[in-house]
Amino acid sequence: MIRRPIAYLTRRETFSASHRLHSPLLTDEENRKIFSKCNNPNGHGHNYTVEVTIRGPIDQKTGMVMNLSDLKIYMEESIMKVMDHKNLDKDVPHFHNLVSTTENVAVFIWNSLSAQLPNSSLLYEVKVFETDKNIMVYRGESE
Numbered sequence: 001m002i003r004r005p006i007a008y009l010t011r012r013e014t015f016s017a018s019h020r021l022h023s024p025l026l027t028d029e030e031n032r033k034i035f036s037k038c039n040n041p042n043g044h045g046h047n048y049t050v051e052v053t054i055r056g057p058i059d060q061k062t063g064m065v066m067n068l069s070d071l072k073i074y075m076e077e078s079i080m081k082v083m084d085h086k087n088l089d090k091d092v093p094h095f096h097n098l099v100s101t102t103e104n105v106a107v108f109i110w111n112s113l114s115a116q117l118p119n120s121s122l123l124y125e126v127k128v129f130e131t132d133k134n135i136m137v138y139r140g141e142s143e
């Protein structure tokens with residue numbers, strides 16, 4: 001049997017969203033202390049960048065791990081339509097009772113994409129840049 005090379009492909013999208021860091025599991029005082037300026041009652045915004053990486057064998061016939069045009073559609077559905085120009089806490093039901101940290105945003109994107117992809121085992125990494133300096137990575141791991 002011919003061994004197929006494994007390759008990684010990544011697509012990047014950017015979206016803008018507002019949010020407030022406020023955990024329902026903490027008191028108001030604890031929220032203020034832990035999240036400080038990010039607990040501002042009227043929220044704040046970010047221009048997020050998301051990189052989604054797919055890992056898999058290169059198909060002999062197509063020469064592709066996955067068609068980037070298809071990945072574009074999956075990311076449009078899972079990320080852009082859901083979060084771009086939205087208030088994460090109010091507009092995205094997932095964050096009604098879950099603090100919208102970038103870690104949780106990365107997990108949310110992973111789960112949404114997994115549900116969309118025909119073969120979710122190809123999903124390798126979701127990387128979310130909250131700012132140029134603050135970057136979170138999720139690879140589907142849990143403990």
Ligand SMILES: Nc1nc2c(c(=O)[nH]1)N=C([C@H](O)[C@H](O)COP(=O)(O)OP(=O)(O)OP(=O)(O)O)CN2
Binds near residue numbers: 046101133
């Ligand atoms: N582990 C996490 N910590 C923090 C998160 C997060 O999502 N996960 N988020 C925030 C705030 O929401 C906010 O995004 C912080 O942004 P910003 O003030 O721009 O970040 P810096 O203070 O690092 O920016 P400087 O440019 O260095 O001032 C906080 N923590």
Ligand SMILES: [Zn+2]
Binds near residue numbers: 019044
């Ligand atoms: Zn923030």
